[in-house]
Amino acid sequence: MPNNELFILSVLTISILCILVILLVYLTIRKAIDIKRREKIEKYKEIYNPLIFQLLTEGSYSRALTPESRLQQKAFEELLSSYANVLEGKEERKRLTEFAEIHLTEYYRKRLKSKKWSTRMNTLYHIDDFNMTSLLDDVYRLTKKNRLSHEELVHILRILALFQFQSLFQLLTNHYQYLSEYDYRHILIRLEKQQFDQFVLHFHKAELPLQKAVLEVISIKRERSYLPFIENIIFSYTGEVKLRSLKALAEIGYVKNINPYLNLLYSTKWEERMIAAKLIGSLKVEKAMPRLIELLHDQTWWVRYQAGQSICQFANGKDILRKVFETSKDVFAKDMAWEWLHKGV
Amino acid sequence: MPFFQWEDIVTAFTLFIAVYMVIVILFYTVILLISMLQLRKEYKLDRVQVYEDYMEGIYTKPVSIIVPAYNEEAGIVHSVRSLLSVNYPAFEIIVVNDGSTDHTLDKMIDHYDMKEIKKVVRKQINTKPIGKIYQSAIFSNLFLINKENGGKADALNVGLNFSHYPYFCSLDGDSVLEQDAFLKVMKPIIDSNEEVIASGGSVRIANGCQIQNGRIQKIGLSDKPLVVMQIIEYLRAFLMGRIGLSRHNLLLIISGAFGVFSKSWVVAAGGYRTDTVGEDMELVVRMHRLLKEKGQKKKIVYVPDPVCWTEVPEDTTFLRRQRRRWHRGLFESLWIHRKLTFNPKYGSIGLLAFPYFWIVEFFGPIIELFGYIFMLLCLFLGGIYIEFAILLFLLSLLYGSIFSMAAVLLEEWSLTKYPKVSDIIKLFLYSLTETIWYRPMTVIWRCEGILQMLKGDTSWGEMKRKGVSE
Numbered sequence: 001m002p003n004n005e006l007f008i009l010s011v012l013t014i015s016i017l018c019i020l021v022i023l024l025v026y027l028t029i030r031k032a033i034d035i036k037r038r039e040k041i042e043k044y045k046e047i048y049n050p051l052i053f054q055l056l057t058e059g060s061y062s063r064a065l066t067p068e069s070r071l072q073q074k075a076f077e078e079l080l081s082s083y084a085n086v087l088e089g090k091e092e093r094k095r096l097t098e099f100a101e102i103h104l105t106e107y108y109r110k111r112l113k114s115k116k117w118s119t120r121m122n123t124l125y126h127i128d129d130f131n132m133t134s135l136l137d138d139v140y141r142l143t144k145k146n147r148l149s150h151e152e153l154v155h156i157l158r159i160l161a162l163f164q165f166q167s168l169f170q171l172l173t174n175h176y177q178y179l180s181e182y183d184y185r186h187i188l189i190r191l192e193k194q195q196f197d198q199f200v201l202h203f204h205k206a207e208l209p210l211q212k213a214v215l216e217v218i219s220i221k222r223e224r225s226y227l228p229f230i231e232n233i234i235f236s237y238t239g240e241v242k243l244r245s246l247k248a249l250a251e252i253g254y255v256k257n258i259n260p261y262l263n264l265l266y267s268t269k270w271e272e273r274m275i276a277a278k279l280i281g282s283l284k285v286e287k288a289m290p291r292l293i294e295l296l297h298d299q300t301w302w303v304r305y306q307a308g309q310s311i312c313q314f315a316n317g318k319d320i321l322r323k324v325f326e327t328s329k330d331v332f333a334k335d336m337a338w339e340w341l342h343k344g345v
Numbered sequence: 346m347p348f349f350q351w352e353d354i355v356t357a358f359t360l361f362i363a364v365y366m367v368i369v370i371l372f373y374t375v376i377l378l379i380s381m382l383q384l385r386k387e388y389k390l391d392r393v394q395v396y397e398d399y400m401e402g403i404y405t406k407p408v409s410i411i412v413p414a415y416n417e418e419a420g421i422v423h424s425v426r427s428l429l430s431v432n433y434p435a436f437e438i439i440v441v442n443d444g445s446t447d448h449t450l451d452k453m454i455d456h457y458d459m460k461e462i463k464k465v466v467r468k469q470i471n472t473k474p475i476g477k478i479y480q481s482a483i484f485s486n487l488f489l490i491n492k493e494n495g496g497k498a499d500a501l502n503v504g505l506n507f508s509h510y511p512y513f514c515s516l517d518g519d520s521v522l523e524q525d526a527f528l529k530v531m532k533p534i535i536d537s538n539e540e541v542i543a544s545g546g547s548v549r550i551a552n553g554c555q556i557q558n559g560r561i562q563k564i565g566l567s568d569k570p571l572v573v574m575q576i577i578e579y580l581r582a583f584l585m586g587r588i589g590l591s592r593h594n595l596l597l598i599i600s601g602a603f604g605v606f607s608k609s610w611v612v613a614a615g616g617y618r619t620d621t622v623g624e625d626m627e628l629v630v631r632m633h634r635l636l637k638e639k640g641q642k643k644k645i646v647y648v649p650d651p652v653c654w655t656e657v658p659e660d661t662t663f664l665r666r667q668r669r670r671w672h673r674g675l676f677e678s679l680w681i682h683r684k685l686t687f688n689p690k691y692g693s694i695g696l697l698a699f700p701y702f703w704i705v706e707f708f709g710p711i712i713e714l715f716g717y718i719f720m721l722l723c724l725f726l727g728g729i730y731i732e733f734a735i736l737l738f739l740l741s742l743l744y745g746s747i748f749s750m751a752a753v754l755l756e757e758w759s760l761t762k763y764p765k766v767s768d769i770i771k772l773f774l775y776s777l778t779e780t781i782w783y784r785p786m787t788v789i790w791r792c793e794g795i796l797q798m799l800k801g802d803t804s805w806g807e808m809k810r811k812g813v814s815e
Contacts, residue, residue, distance in 0.1 A: 009736040016743040023750045024773050027757060031766045118390040125391060180538045301467070335465040342462060343485065 037071065044075035052079050055099060056092050066103070073107055077126060084129040093131070100130035112138050117149060124155045128162060136163050143171070154183045161190040169198040177207050184213030189220065200229055212244055219248035227252065235260070246275040253282040265291045270300040277303065281310025289314070296324055297333040304332060308340035351726060362716055369705055370744065376589030377751055383588050384649065384759045406535065407435035408527055408605060409513040411504030413497050415443040420519055422456045427559025428516075429484060433527040437486040439504045444494025458482040459489050470502045470616035478507070497601075498617035498624040505616055508608065515625070517602045519656055521551055521559055526652035530605045533646045542607040543632060543645040545599035546652030547583040549762070550576050552659060561654055566768045571664065573775045574783040575657045580752040584649060584759070591647035595698040597633065597678075599645065601625035603653035610635070610643070621681070623674020630682050633698075637691045649759055665790045672794035675707055710791040717785055742780040749776035 051062045067073045080100055087093050104126075111123040112135070120142075127135050139159050142148070148156075157176070160168050172179075172187070179187075188199060199206070199214050206214070215233070218226050230252070233245040246264070249255065264276035265288065277295050280288045295307035311317045318341060325337040410428060414421050421440065428438050442450050453459055459479035466475065473495035481487035492503050501515055512534070514527070523529070530544045553567030567573060590596045599606075604625070611617075614631045617624045629645060636643050658664040679686075679702055686703060688695040720734065753772050756762065763769070 006732055006736065009733070009740060013736060013739050013743060016740070016747060020743060020746055020750060023747075023754060024770075027750070027754060027769050027773075028766050030757065031769055034761070035764075035766070116388065117386050118388050122389070122391045182535070182538050331465055335463070338463055342480065 040071050041075045041078070044072050045079055048072075048075060049079055052076075052083070052099075056083060056087065056095050059091075059095055065099075073104065076103060081126065081129060097131045097133075100126075101132050101134045104130070105132065105134050108132070108135055109138050112142060117152070121152060121155065124152070124159060128155075128159050131162065133163050136160075136165065139163075140165065143175075154179070154186065157183075157187045158190060161187045161195075164192055164195055168195065169202070172199075172210070173202060173206070177210070179209065181209040181212045181216070184210050185216050188213055188217045193223075193225075200226065203229075203233070208241070211241055215241070215244040215248050219244075219251040222252050224252055224254060227254065227256075231255070243271050243275055246272070246279065250275060250279040250282050255279075255283065258283060258285050258288075262288060262291075265295065270298070270303050273298065274300070274303045274306045277306045277310050281306075281313040284314055286314075289320070293320065293324060296336055297328070297330045301332075304336040305339075308336045312340050312343070355723065358715075358719055362712070362719075365712055369709070372701060372705055373585075373748055377585050377748065378589075379592050380585050380588040380755060381751075383592060384584070384755050387649075388758050405434050405528075405531065406512055407437070407510040408433065408531065409504070409508035409510040409608075410436055410438045410516055411501055411508065411513055412438065412440045412516050413443055413500035413504070414440055414445065414449050415494070415497070415500070416445045416447045416449060417519070418445070418448045418452050421449055422452055423559055424519070425453070425457070425487065427522060429487070430524070430559075431522060431527055432524045433531075435510075436527065437488065437509060438484075439507055440487075440489045441500040441504045442489065442491045443496070443500040444492060450489070450491055453489050454479065457484065457487055457489075459487075464507075466503075466507050469506055469612045472502045472506065473499050475503055496619055498619040498621075501624075502616045502619075505608065505611065511608055512605055513608050513611070514603070514605045515601065516653075517655065520548075520602050521556055521561060521654040522603070523650075523652050523654075524560070526603065527605070529648050529650045529652050530603075533648065534605065534607070537644065539607070540643055541646050542610045542636075542643045543599055543604060543629065544648060545587075545596075545604040545646075546648045546650055547587075548579065548600045548602045549651045549654050550579055551654035551656050554654065556654075564762050564764065566763060566765075566771060569659055570775065571661070571783075572657060572659060573771065574779060575664075577749050577752070577772060577776050577779070580756055581749055583647075584755040585748065585752050587647040588649055588755075590698065591645075593693060593697075594644050594646075595693055595701075596645050596647050597630055597694075597698050597702060598626045599629050599647070602655050606632075618681075621674060621677040622670050623678050626674060627678040627681060630678050630685075633694050634682060634685060634691065637694060651760065651762070661786075665793075668787055668790040669794035669797060672707075672710070672791040673798055675702065676795065676798060679703060679707060710788040711795065713784075713788045714792050717788070738780075742777065745780050745784065746773075746776045749779065 048065065051065050054060055055062065055065065067076050080096060083096060084093075087096060108123050108127060111119055114120055114123075124139070126132075127139065139156055142156050143153070153176070157168070157171070160171070165171075168187075168191075172184070188196065191199075196217070199210070203211060203214060215230075218230065227249075230245050230248050234242055234249065237245070246261075255261065261276060261279055262285075264272050265280070267273050267276065273295060277292060280292060289311070292307050292311050295303055296311070298304050298307065308321065311320055314320070321337045321341050325334055325341065328334050328337070412421075412424065412428070417424075425438060425440060440453060442453070458481060460482050461477050462480045464478050466478070473493040476491040476493075478491075479489040481489075488507065490503055490507060492500065505513060512531070514530075516522075526546065530546050533544050534541045550567075550572065551561070552569070552572045553565045554561050555563040555565065566576070587596060587598070601624070606628075610632060611628065614628065614635050616628075618627050618631075621627050632645065635641075658667055679699070682699075685691045685695045686699045691699075720738075723734065724731075750773060753769060753776075757769075763772075
């Protein structure tokens with residue numbers, strides 16, 4: 001009986017040993033190859049770096065700049081990538097894009113079809129960074145793939161937005177209505193006005209996340225031309241959409257007629273009081289100052305905090321805060337006044 | 346007949362060990378496979394690119410960094426400086442001086458020109474009384490709170506009460522952060538639209554690396570066997586264990602060394618418990634419990650990227666102390682929430698994670714210890730074939746190494762931090778020796794931890810009387 005068990009155990013031991021040896025061999029060979037590859041890439045980078053720098057800054061093209069091997073392409077990619085992050089000038093960026101399109105388009109086209117998720121993702125990042133519009137169709141085609149991961153999809157849509165892709169509006173409103181506000185914002189922020197206007201027009205029919213994203217993008221961009229739109233939303237919606245549009249208004253920092261908004265300082269919802277206080281601060285409405293001081297005594301921390309900040313924005317704000325700090329009997333108001341007096345010491 | 350009885354015991358015990366081993370190996374294998382799939386998917390993903398977008402302030406959420414400090418005059422100024430330079434758009438640093446008896450407070454005040462401020466701190470969680478509060482005149486986002494000594498958990502609670510931002514990060518005073526640490530751990534929170542309420546990252550071992558000005562300059566492998574063994578352990582725990590568990594929202598541990606939490610949820614759960622040595626694990630378990638009880642679909646996740654480098658003990662005295670404490674902390678967390686074990690009401694946490702932590706993590710060392718004793722007894726009393734014993738021994742030696750090497754493989758697939766071929770060979774050779782010395786040693790220490798507890802430790806008794814405060 002024991003012989004049988006001994007046999008099984010021996011087989012187990014030997015097979016585990018084999019697995020271990022295979023693992024070790026695989027790991028060491030892999031590491032060695034990796035190190036070699038890295039060395040070669042670094043060498044190529046050293047050679048190409050001055051040439052690429054010259055090309056980008058002066059536009060002088062050198063014949064030596066034709067990648068042949070995969071490692072050379074990799075070196076190109078890494079160099080361009082590091083330049084893409086620091087280049088500011090329009091001319092330089094254009095040259096970078098041109099150069100990438102000449103040498104990397106085919107390579108990326110292939111890589112976009114790769115079976116590996118990470119390869120496709122990396123490629124998408126590079127296409128994005130280098131602004132390679134030559135690959136627009138290839139990127140768009142990816143949306144038709146089944147089993148697309150969420151991250152990949154959002155990334156594709158972002159690239160399409162960057163390229164101001166014509167059918168993006170249809171895509172987002174017909175096929176991808178289930179994205180989160182965060183995803184939409186990520187995408188919409190990249191659109192130019194003409195494209196973005198489609199979403200503004202569509203606003204009333206859009207789902208809540210898309211609505212919020214549109215308002216958020218307007219408030220980030222502080223686009224004054226959307227003022228009538230925003231004011232219209234404030235008075236025709238309630239709840240979160242209303243709050244978001246108020247926030248956008250506060251960010252833009254301009255209204256023709258402030259009076260309708262003063263009532264909001266007395267709203268029963270603390271969020272509305274807070275955002276109204278923010279609006280008053282950015283518009284510096286003198287006549288609302290007494291109410292702002294009252295809000296410094298509000299029961300909600302956020303409202304007090306915002307009231308303090310808004311008061312601070314007035315020219316004589318610090319004096320007013322000091323007065324509150326010295327005379328008020330409310331510890332919380334005192335505390336908040338103190339905090340704003342000492343912000344950014 | 347005594348001899349006959351001994352043989353019976355041998356058979357029964359062997360069977361028990363065999364069944365136990367099979368269960369453990371199955372657990373590990375499943376977790377390994379899940380981790381492998383995950384990391385293979387992200388194979389060679391360019392991580393720097395991924396984080397770039399998050400640096401734009403509009404997307405990020407501000408974080409309060411809480412640094413509890415007890416007698417850390419040697420390192421505190423340094424740690425704070427490295428924190429001030431992290432790559433994140435909006436954060437504040439709150440150093441909580443937990444009644445240090447050295448010059449921690451003076452050093453901070455001198456070096457950062459801390460000025461006393463008057464502030465009302467909202468007491469959302471009960472803590473020991475706090476003294477003066479300071480703000481730096483140089484960095485307006487650096488605060489210092491002085492308080493009576495009350496332990497790490499209490500200091501963290503004070504920081505929580507004081508903090509202004511919706512997320513907070515707990516941090517050990519002696520760890521070195523990666524520059525992008527916050528971007529990395531906040532990414533899942535931002536991406537998930539706040540469905541993720543806590544997120545932790547890999548903790549790596551700093552011994553053997555070159556550190557300058559609070560930054561890792563060069564990654565290296567230490568020459569000390571004890572450290573190399575701990576590196577293997579950490580790789581296994583983080584890359585294998587936590588990825589696998591996190592994937593299915595079963596993560597019960599976010600290392601105390603570095604983790605970001607949603608403040609509102611931690612406050613809702615009641616903050617850190619001050620009467621356990623494992624406050625970091627206990628909090629995570631309590632949050633899971635709260636989520637299940639409220640029927641919320643929130644998540645607690647783990648990011649495989651290394652975010653923080655920490656120094657581990659280099660000699661046995663301190664390692665022993667650490668392991669005893671860990672094991673005790675583990676037990677306390679499990680015991681406080683023992684109701685969850687096999688409780689279908691708590692879903693996968695009750696049915697999978699808890700049994701896993703009880704059977705594999707907690708009882709593992711006890712069973713292993715009995716295994717070792719049993720082996721020795723058998724050699725003297727007979728009842729087992731010597732060939733059999735040798736083979737079993739070899740098998741246990743090798744199977745442990747398989748998991749260790751698999752962890753190294755995962756590391757190579759994902760992060761590739763160790764630069765030399767010789768590093769891999771070194772890790773391999775050391776992992777082969779684990780069963781001979783390191784494993785038994787830690788097993789004994791962990792059992793010591795259990796013994797200490799059974800001996801009627803006072804804090805243990807107190808906790809029992811208090812019950813679960815929820």
